[in-house]
Amino acid sequence: xxxxxxxxxxxxxxxxxxxxxxxxxxxxxxxxxxxxxxxxxxxxxxxxxxxxxxxxxxxxxxxxxxxxxxxxxxxxxxxxxxxxxxxxxxxxxxxxxxxxxxxxxxxxxxxxxxxxxxxxxxxxxxxxxxxxxxxxxxxxxxxxxxxxxxxxxxxxxxxxxxx
Amino acid sequence: xxxxxxxxxxxxxxxxxxxxxxxxxxxxxxxxxxxxxxxxxxxxxxxxxxxxxxxxxx
Numbered sequence: 423x424x425x426x427x428x429x430x431x432x433x434x435x436x437x438x439x440x441x442x443x444x445x446x447x448x449x450x451x452x453x454x455x456x457x458x459x460x461x462x463x464x465x466x467x468x469x470x471x472x473x474x475x476x477x478x479x480x481x482x483x484x485x486x487x488x489x490x491x492x493x494x495x496x497x498x499x500x501x502x503x504x505x506x507x508x509x510x511x512x513x514x515x516x517x518x519x520x521x522x523x524x525x526x527x528x529x530x531x532x533x534x535x536x537x538x539x540x541x542x543x544x545x546x547x548x549x550x551x552x553x554x555x556x557x558x559x560x561x562x563x564x565x566x567x568x569x570x571x572x573x574x575x576x577x578x579x580x581x582x583x584x585x
Numbered sequence: 586x587x588x589x590x591x592x593x594x595x596x597x598x599x600x601x602x603x604x605x606x607x608x609x610x611x612x613x614x615x616x617x618x619x620x621x622x623x624x625x626x627x628x629x630x631x632x633x634x635x636x637x638x639x640x641x642x643x
Binding site for chain 2: 426432436437576
């Protein structure tokens with residue numbers, strides 16, 4: 423965002439975008455005015471290596487077949503780095519989430535890589551959180567309700583000068 | 586196709602829309618494929634500008 427000359431912004435991330443946003447909130451405090459995390463990734467203690475194993479089985483082979491400059495070893499190193507803290511949302515602590523004053527809207531999921539328990543724990547800990555409905559992806563007539571919630575949340579948190 | 590590069594990090598991004606910036610991070614199994622909604626429709630419907638990074642491995 424520095425590259426684009428953008429100081430303040432809002433963020434909306436799906437899947438791994440949830441942990442990425444928590445990391446942005448930690449590394450660039452004060453720049454994200456509000457954030458939405460949809461079907462956020464998280465650690466599932468009953469399947470502790472799922473995120474690494476699943477991506478090494480599905481994502482990495484597809485990536486390396488498209489990109490011959492990337493090896494499976496490189497993909498493995500990338501995933502090990504990404505999931506090196508096997509707990510919670512991977513990249514920040516519960517204490518950080520407790521202290522984070524940024525408004526966040528969480529849309530829980532419960533696919534294997536998107537544990538409902540982690541999404542709801544983050545929502546309970548974050549002092550300015552909101553939770554959308556769950557489930558929201560199926561049946562599909564629920565999706566417009568979730569989208570309306572996302573839009574109203576983002577509009578409500580736009581800085582006054584941008585309205 | 587714009588990229589931001591710093592050291593070994595290379596990030597593909599797209600810009601669309603107008604208004605207060607909204608950074609979109611698509612997950613989709615780490616392939617980070619940007620959504621296919623057209624920029625004019627997105628701009629009209631949300632009133633937000635957009636940044637669509639595609640995160641590529643180092």
